[in-house]
Amino acid sequence: MVNAMRAAIVRVFSTKHSLTLPAAALAYIEKELTENEIPQAEWVSGLEFWAKEYLKGEESSSLVNLPALKRAYEILQLGAIDDDDAPDPTEINIEAHFSVVDAFDMPPVHFDAIRGGFTTSKTKSIGGQPSSRSAFLRERWGIIKEIILRNENFTPPALGGHDRASYLKLTSIRNLLGRAGQLFLLFGMLSRDPQGRLCLEDGEGRVVLDMVDAVPGEGLFTEGCMVMIEGEYTIEENVRVLAMGHPPSEKRDVARGLHGHVDFLGTGAVSLKEEAKYLPTVSANSQVSFVILSDVWLDHPRTLPALRRMFEGYAGAAEFRPMAFVLCGNFSQGGWEGEGGLKRYTNGFNALTDLLVSLPLLHTSHFIFVPGPLDPWSSATLPRPPLPQTFTSRLAARIPKARFVSNPCRIRYFGQELVICREDLMGRMMRNLVSVKDEEANMKRFELTAQLVQTVLDQIHLSPLPLAIRPTLWEHDHALRLYPMPSSVVLADKYERYELTYEGCHVFNPGRFVCGGGAAGGEFEWSMYYPATGRSERSALTLD
Incomplete structure (x- = not known):
């Protein structure tokens, strides 16, 4: 036989x-x-x-x-x-298609501008080589430039004719010399020269920008952003900016069609064809949900009672029990520094451990903990490592599916990718704007969040800011990259809660869990995310 x-x-x-x-x-x-x-x-x-x-x-x-x-x-x-x-x-084991990806476990996927594709390095380190300081910026610039050149407005028709002369053309900064008085369309990164003047840099040079007549487009513009500029090259060797905007985005299915063979997460490459075959299974399991909470202050007197009420509610609903609970920091109101800070952290996680142990019905769910900006051992760099085992070892030992991961991290569910980042990004972006429209001061909250979401996705990066303002680990900048565009992004922020969809990517901020809960009768809020629909909804409770 x-x-x-x-x-x-x-x-x-x-x-x-x-x-x-x-x-x-x-x-x-x-x-x-x-x-x-x-x-x-x-x-x-x-x-x-x-x-x-x-x-x-x-x-x-x-x-x-x-x-x-x-x-x-x-x-x-x-x-x-x-x-x-x-x-x-409905008979497929969905647990086999669920995984949590730590930023430091993602393979070092780099963009090769010559080949126009991605390669994976065999080695990686925390500090990196001196060349890495500029390499990750060149890679980001190269990826976005490829997206621009694939855009229909920049692709010349195959045959000649009137339309061929109307398509947009990018000019490199090096080719501006000797062409004063002409209009050009440029693409590069906003930066400052040694004299503090605003400049545009591409892979071949730098030019000073005159922003007096500039009309910014949609989005938020800070140093470190990759932007497209239309302007006139002057005899003073500056560019008088007439219009400035973010580059066009590229939808997830387009990028996946081009790079579906690349394993960006380290969980195995999934082609578009294979991803489509998962859709009936995802749709059939419409009860699957992820609970997302942010600013879970364990040292706040009302947080543990509110968590108990929430967990007991989910434990009692067997059919709608969440597949995962994602708890984002900060896990303390004032951070870990100062007198008694470490003791507050230890007591807070011990109390949370006792609470979860008392609810065995929830032990089939995953518990994912993402550190916040003020959590130990806090650092100004992204990505930042998981919470120290000093505080987490007891909980990890007693809760079977507890996972302490980096910030940011990612959840893979069949062919979907959910990016989770705990960062006060709205305030940081607003403090570092280089150009503000006159009406921006009176902009409504929804309009401002739409501008932020568009900026982050168009920039294909979770922190489109210069290293001096938001340092990143050079060798792990790929973990902050949003290309191909994820299915959903959680921008957990101390800013007000919001949710919206841009180019097919659902982006939401669950809001502070404790916000409004400090006084009697205040609400505790969080978000529920449903992979079957790719959408989130607000949840809240009030303590009597």
């Missing part, structure tokens, strides 16, 4: 499809055929489907790749073949 099975496998994979089977791949195929009790009469037809599905994969090669072989088998199980025996989406 074993010899007959092996002969069938070799005949289909090697003889018919010219594939070389390593011992591990051959053993895996034999194991699946045996464990699933596939009748001998169906071996050849089943192996034929398997081999064809493997060859469709992005990572297929003549020497059979075991992970790609396993992925092809999983696709067939999810119903990639159009027949009446496709498995019921």
Whole structure:
């Protein structure tokens, strides 16, 4: 029987499809055929489907790749073949398709401007080489420039004609010399020169900007932003800016179609085709939800009673029990520094541990803890590591699915990607604006949040600010990158709660959990996120 099975496998994979089977791949195929009790009469037809599905994969090669072989088998199980025996989406183990990704575990994926694609480094470090100081900025500039050049307004028609002369063209700063009095469209990063003058830098040079006549477009503009500028090059070798705007964004499905073979998260690359096959399963599990809380001050006298009320409510609703609870810092009102700060932290997490232990029905859910700006050991750099084990070891030991991760972090659910960042970004951006429209001071809250969301997604980065204002770890800047555009982004901020969708990406701020809860009768608020719809909704409770 074993010899007959092996002969069938070799005949289909090697003889018919010219594939070389390593011992591990051959053993895996034999194991699946045996464990699933596939009748001998169906071996050849089943192996034929398997081999064809493997060859469709992005990572297929003549020497059979075991992970790609396993992925092809999983696709067939999810119903990639159009027949009446496709498995019921509600019977898929959704836990196997849920993962939490720490920023420091993400592979160092770098953009190669020459190839116009991404490569993965074999080594990474915290400090990095001196060349890394500018390399990550050049990469961000290169990625956005590729997005711009793919935009329909910058793509010349294949055939000549009137339309060919109307498409937009970018000019490098180096090519401005000797062309005073002409109008140009430039793309680069806003910065300051040694004299403190506002400049535009691209990969080839720098030019001073005259902003007197500038008309900023939609969005917030700070140093460190990659912007497009239309202006006149003057005899003083400056650019008189007429208009300034953020680069166009690129929707998730477009970027995934181009780079679906790249494993950005370290959890395995998922192509658009494979992602589409997960959609029936995601839709069928409409009860799956993530609870997102921010500023969970464990030293506040009303926080633990409010958490108990919330947790007991979810524990009592078995059908609607959340798959994950995401608790973002700060976990103390005044931070860990100062007299008694460390003791307050220890007591707060001990009390939270006792609370969660008393609710065993919730132990099937994941508990994810994301540090805030004032949490120990606080640092000005992003990404920042998880909370120290000094405070978390007891909780991690007693709660089976507790996970303490970096800020930012990501949740992978089937083909969806949810980015979680705890950063007071709105205030930081507003304090560092380089150009403000006259009406911006009177802008409504919704308009201001829309400007922030557009800026972050157009800049494909969680912190589009200069290193002097918001330092980042050079070697881990890829963990702050928002390309391809995520399915959803949580911008947990001390700013007021909001939610909106931009270019298909749902962005929301759950608001402070304790905000309004300091006085009797105040509300405690958080957000519920539903992967089936890709949308969030506000939740709140009031203590009697």
